[in-house]
């Protein structure tokens with residue numbers, strides 16, 4: 001039972017609550033809009049991170065970001081809700097219907113960093129999820145990492 005990001009989710013299915021997650025971004029993301037400058041020369045241990053929040057499993061959400069950057073892709077496969085059956089869900093490019101992805105996470109995302117969210121998930125409400133997302137991003141920024149959180 002449980003995944004690396006949430007003790008209540010299973011591999012394919014979301015527990016239905018909210019999850020904060022962190023995706024480590026490649027150094028190639030340096031200089032992209034939405035990312036602060038980081039002095040990697042003097043602080044080689046610093047990283048670029050994308051911090052987000054989702055009701056899907058973080059693994060599903062990461063895949064959404066990766067699929068989103070391909071303009072041809074209109075739907076993404078999801079097993080998070082219901083009985084674990086895969087359904088195709090529509091991306092909403094108007095931001096009204098369906099979900100969107102993030103270009104930084106999709107183009108430069110390397111992996112979900114589960115150790116940074118250990119003990120934080122799940123969050124019972126969306127408001128608590130947003131609050132935790134902001135808190136987590138602030139903690140990583142305080143350590144000097146380059147964080148995108150929106």
Ligand SMILES: [Zn+2]
Nearest residue numbers: 006009015122
């Ligand atoms: Zn969960």
Ligand SMILES: [Zn+2]
Nearest residue numbers: 056060078080
């Ligand atoms: Zn999903």
